[in-house]
Amino acid sequence: MTDVKLALDEVHALVVDTLMRCGCDEENAAAVARVITAAERDGCHSHGLMRLAGYAATLKSGKVNGKARPRVEQIAPAVVRVDGDGGFAPLALETGRQPLVDCARKNGIAALALVDIYHFAALWTEIEPLAEAGLCALACTSYKPAVIPAGGKKALYGTNPIAFGWPRKSGNPVVFDQATSVVARGEVMLAAREGHQMAEGVGVDADGNPTTDPNAILEGSLLAFGGHKGSSLAMMVELLAGGLIGESFSFEAARRDNNDGGPPQGGEFILAMDPGMFGDAEGWLDHSELLFEQIAAQEGTRLPGDRRHANRERNTRDGISLSQAVYDKILEL
Numbered sequence: 001m002t003d004v005k006l007a008l009d010e011v012h013a014l015v016v017d018t019l020m021r022c023g024c025d026e027e028n029a030a031a032v033a034r035v036i037t038a039a040e041r042d043g044c045h046s047h048g049l050m051r052l053a054g055y056a057a058t059l060k061s062g063k064v065n066g067k068a069r070p071r072v073e074q075i076a077p078a079v080v081r082v083d084g085d086g087g088f089a090p091l092a093l094e095t096g097r098q099p100l101v102d103c104a105r106k107n108g109i110a111a112l113a114l115v116d117i118y119h120f121a122a123l124w125t126e127i128e129p130l131a132e133a134g135l136c137a138l139a140c141t142s143y144k145p146a147v148i149p150a151g152g153k154k155a156l157y158g159t160n161p162i163a164f165g166w167p168r169k170s171g172n173p174v175v176f177d178q179a180t181s182v183v184a185r186g187e188v189m190l191a192a193r194e195g196h197q198m199a200e201g202v203g204v205d206a207d208g209n210p211t212t213d214p215n216a217i218l219e220g221s222l223l224a225f226g227g228h229k230g231s232s233l234a235m236m237v238e239l240l241a242g243g244l245i246g247e248s249f250s251f252e253a254a255r256r257d258n259n260d261g262g263p264p265q266g267g268e269f270i271l272a273m274d275p276g277m278f279g280d281a282e283g284w285l286d287h288s289e290l291l292f293e294q295i296a297a298q299e300g301t302r303l304p305g306d307r308r309h310a311n312r313e314r315n316t317r318d319g320i321s322l323s324q325a326v327y328d329k330i331l332e333l
């Protein structure tokens with residue numbers, strides 16, 4: 001089957017149109033469209049148009065408020081809270097971004113607590129604008145149970161991604177964004193569809209026994225990356241994006257979820273720091289460039305984000321290719 005070619009503004013328009021037909025107002029639809037278009041632009045297809053069916057399902061089931069009006073509140077000198085009004089995360093994030101930036105510049109450090117949102121996106125889209133604004137930033141969010149705690153047998157943690165960004169003297173900031181599971185669940189789904197085995201150490205079956213069969217892993221659980229170390233990071237994400245800000249843990253979110261194919265209701269935690277206010281106001285930018293130079297000096301290395309930025313340059317110019325099957329599914333929505 002041939003692919004469909006789309007320019008990025010066509011991707012944006014397709015998402016807005018689809019979501020508005022499913023019950024979003026324009027403001028919410030456009031905010032989600034910016035995130036999906038950015039994912040397609042940077043070659044992160046697992047969080048691009050492929051997700052549109054899930055967004056639409058949550059609107060059709062009535063779980064997500066497509067006309068959400070996020071409310072921002074300064075609840076402590078360095079804490080900004082946004083109540084997402086039961087909507088998709090992107091508009092809540094856009095609402096909280098400038099207050100977070102202002103608060104971090106004033107105090108040196110500030111946190112954004114996002115509650116009552118539905119998060120279905122990659123985190124780098126949220127971290128990059130903060131790093132472009134000259135801030136060091138960290139974000140994390142939880143999901144539904146998909147990962148066992150180290151030594152256990154039953155999924156408890158979400159795939160719980162963590163993203164981190166650092167400003168550069170010139171050019172794109174350095175941003176990494178990674179799940180705390182060995183691989184994303186989407187990769188296991190892909191392996192099941194294509195009929196190939198997963199590597200050892202990726203997941204367990206429903207009884208908690210190690211397996212390389214992707215179907216058995218989908219019925220069972222993933223493992224955290226790096227054994228007990230990744231497991232602790234997944235726990236940390238639960239505590240920051242749930243316990244700290246008064247939102248759900250993954251297991252609580254799953255209990256309430258209607259399993260319509262979209263994300264569960266939950267929260268997100270973002271920390272922003274102004275490196276110019278930590279004691280090396282004049283030198284921090286040049287100093288950190290020394291580290292990046294040392295990394296680049298070793299053959300075989302690259303900085304996280306380099307792949308995305310190479311894709312960005314090409315796809316902004318040439319547009320993106322989408323499989324006819326995914327395109328047809330979107331038109332059906």
Ligand code: NDP
Nearest residue numbers: 121122123143159161176177178179184304305306307308
């Ligand atoms: P990957 O393992 O593909 O990549 C993780 C990070 O490592 C990226 O920043 C990537 O940069 C970087 N990287 C990859 N290879 C190298 C290398 N050789 N040298 C240096 N850096 C490298 O990501 P995951 O599969 O773990 O996560 C995928 C996405 O899923 C994330 O965007 C995450 O936010 C999202 N997610 C969202 C969830 C949600 O609930 N909303 C849940 C779980 C995941 P680059 O991009 O340039 O390759």
